[in-house]
Amino acid sequence: MIVIPAPASQIPVIELSGVGYTYHGPPPVQALHRLDLAIRAGEHVAVMGPSGSGKSTLLNLVGLLDRPTQGRLLINGMDMGAAPERTRAAVRARSIGFVFQAFHLLPHRSAVENVMLAEVYADIPRRRRRAEAMTALERVGLAARATALPTALSGGERQRVAIARALVNRPSLLLCDEPTGNLDTVTTGEISELLLDLHAGGSTLLVITHNPAVAERASRRLAICDGRLMEYQAGGRGGGPSA
Amino acid sequence: MAGHRREKYGELAGPRLRPRDLGTEVLAGLLQRPGRSALTMLGTVLGIGAFVAIVGLSQVASGQIGKQFNTLGATQVTVVDVAAARAHTPTLDFPPNADALVSRIHGVLGAGVWWPIIFQRATVSVLPGPGEQSWGMPVDAVSPGLLPASGAHLSSGVLINQFDESHTQNVAVLGQSAAAQLHISNLANAPAIFIAGQPFTVIGIITGDARLPQFNFGVAIPESTALRLWGLPNGQAAQMLIHTRLGAAHVVAQQAPVAIRPDNPTLLSALAPANLGHLQHAVTTNLNTLFLALAGISLVVGAVGIANTTLVAVLERAGEIGLRRALGARPRHIGMQFLAESTALGLFGGLIGSACGVVTILTVTIAHHWTALLDPRLVAVAPLAGGVIGLLAGLYPALRASALEPAEALRR
Ligand SMILES: Nc1ncnc2c1ncn2[C@@H]1O[C@H](COP(=O)(O)OP(=O)(O)OP(=O)(O)O)[C@@H](O)[C@H]1O
Ligand SMILES: [Mg+2]
Numbered sequence: 001m002i003v004i005p006a007p008a009s010q011i012p013v014i015e016l017s018g019v020g021y022t023y024h025g026p027p028p029v030q031a032l033h034r035l036d037l038a039i040r041a042g043e044h045v046a047v048m049g050p051s052g053s054g055k056s057t058l059l060n061l062v063g064l065l066d067r068p069t070q071g072r073l074l075i076n077g078m079d080m081g082a083a084p085e086r087t088r089a090a091v092r093a094r095s096i097g098f099v100f101q102a103f104h105l106l107p108h109r110s111a112v113e114n115v116m117l118a119e120v121y122a123d124i125p126r127r128r129r130r131a132e133a134m135t136a137l138e139r140v141g142l143a144a145r146a147t148a149l150p151t152a153l154s155g156g157e158r159q160r161v162a163i164a165r166a167l168v169n170r171p172s173l174l175l176c177d178e179p180t181g182n183l184d185t186v187t188t189g190e191i192s193e194l195l196l197d198l199h200a201g202g203s204t205l206l207v208i209t210h211n212p213a214v215a216e217r218a219s220r221r222l223a224i225c226d227g228r229l230m231e232y233q234a235g236g237r238g239g240g241p242s243a
Numbered sequence: 244m245a246g247h248r249r250e251k252y253g254e255l256a257g258p259r260l261r262p263r264d265l266g267t268e269v270l271a272g273l274l275q276r277p278g279r280s281a282l283t284m285l286g287t288v289l290g291i292g293a294f295v296a297i298v299g300l301s302q303v304a305s306g307q308i309g310k311q312f313n314t315l316g317a318t319q320v321t322v323v324d325v326a327a328a329r330a331h332t333p334t335l336d337f338p339p340n341a342d343a344l345v346s347r348i349h350g351v352l353g354a355g356v357w358w359p360i361i362f363q364r365a366t367v368s369v370l371p372g373p374g375e376q377s378w379g380m381p382v383d384a385v386s387p388g389l390l391p392a393s394g395a396h397l398s399s400g401v402l403i404n405q406f407d408e409s410h411t412q413n414v415a416v417l418g419q420s421a422a423a424q425l426h427i428s429n430l431a432n433a434p435a436i437f438i439a440g441q442p443f444t445v446i447g448i449i450t451g452d453a454r455l456p457q458f459n460f461g462v463a464i465p466e467s468t469a470l471r472l473w474g475l476p477n478g479q480a481a482q483m484l485i486h487t488r489l490g491a492a493h494v495v496a497q498q499a500p501v502a503i504r505p506d507n508p509t510l511l512s513a514l515a516p517a518n519l520g521h522l523q524h525a526v527t528t529n530l531n532t533l534f535l536a537l538a539g540i541s542l543v544v545g546a547v548g549i550a551n552t553t554l555v556a557v558l559e560r561a562g563e564i565g566l567r568r569a570l571g572a573r574p575r576h577i578g579m580q581f582l583a584e585s586t587a588l589g590l591f592g593g594l595i596g597s598a599c600g601v602v603t604i605l606t607v608t609i610a611h612h613w614t615a616l617l618d619p620r621l622v623a624v625a626p627l628a629g630g631v632i633g634l635l636a637g638l639y640p641a642l643r644a645s646a647l648e649p650a651e652a653l654r655r
Binding site (some may be wrong): 060063065085086087089090092093094096100101104106108109110115117118121122123126165 | 256257258259260261263264268269275405437562563565567568569570571573574576648649650651
């Protein structure tokens, strides 16, 4: 049912060539300048940069929440910048998982119901949804709080529910926009451990973070400044493949 | 390359939203703010309720008006002494036996002559003498047949009879209100009243009916006594009231002047019941148009309420819209969700409103002892009308919701 062709190692999961983005304004703001980037399957990429540098804009483009105003954006080899909305929606539903800084949980639904919401649009049969949502909650260690409302959960627990929701359809790509931005140090550690687990499990991760401790654990780090992207070479663990 | 790409897009059918899932989402959306949903429905409840109540009541009322017109109008003929009305001197063109002459016509149930006796000042008193308190109540001369023909209800005593008439007795029958004014309730010891100084014995108290309701407030005395004391009718001309069987009125009206005055029927003129069918139709059509306009206004108010709340919900739930889009919802799924929410609000509002409307109709109908008439089409159509109103009210907000860009929506 998942129709994204399995990427051969030479086809990048994400490929940007000359991608630029301008907010219409007024006044118009050029948030991204002609980016070139390729991320292969299984990479764990952290993007760092000062506030206003264009990180969220980049993630919105990669996550198909917005369309580039310049250049080409390929996901699994398919040009998604020009694809019709229904195709982009299908890719979002089945191949991309999102984790937001603000969690974006529906306040009147329990943890497991929030996870199940992702299954509605991915066309998972109704009778399988709860079981799969529970499996996802188990993966993030929250099975015991499945029936709790978000208001009854701590910040870290809420983010874990959001991660379970991002995971439940087994997307090939997980996009996180400052997943620990609203969390304290201890909880940030837990969440970044969880992301490492997911990466170890084979997911491709693109994580935006201000937190050097979170970025340090990525296999590859990118810096973005004033809408321009550069590979981060200094330090780091393992030294991921450079672009 | 292009063909290759299209092939891949083709494989990627857009995400579906099953009707059951849509239903679940809509219900959850409405129930997460039950208070607001209820308040939003209130407009439609009132609108549809008013609509059902107004249309239903106007149907009941027009049925009721029809009934009164039928029983009163279709069974009544009035014969007017037109010659007397034209004459300059007091005249009476009804012979003393007019009641009996008319009663021979086939279809006549009762008939009687009457005329008001005009006095210069208040004339009726309980005690004689010029200094006593007196009342200006109407005094009418009536033939023995009149009160039965008018359908007056005798609440105590007896009516004026043929003996009183032929012996020009000083007897009087009081209307109920007049009796109350004169403090006369017990007829056992033959109370007396004075009309322009003339003593009369009160023999009966009546309640006038819808044909001659003014008899409630006045005094009726025998025709012959009036003629003896005060002469021929000197104000309004005499007239005859004929009570006919249903459907006989027109024939009776044609025959009555000839039966009363075979020598000169043109002295009299019989008024057949107006063609009340037309009148009734005109009245009810006007009422219905007015009522429907009012109901329409309340429905528009209800629709604006739903549109407003749905629009507010769209703006408020921008984050949720962005999230759903990020999870793979297509613009049409978002639009359908809000459209279905507003339609459901309208439909529920319509259902509750119809129920309230029916309860209102029943309450009013029972309170007035009317016959409840309810068009079943009205009860079936009203909730659907609520749904349609919700649908129309939701169009613009749904369009706004579906046009929201996901990245933009998530930022809100
Ligand atoms: N809707 C918008 N309209 C106009 N300009 C915008 C809009 N959103 C963002 N920008 C501008 O685009 C640039 C990049 O914004 P972006 O949100 O991508 O930054 P960021 O790196 O995510 O910052 P932060 O770390 O604070 O989240 C900024 O200069 C910002 O002012
Ligand atoms: Mg940001």
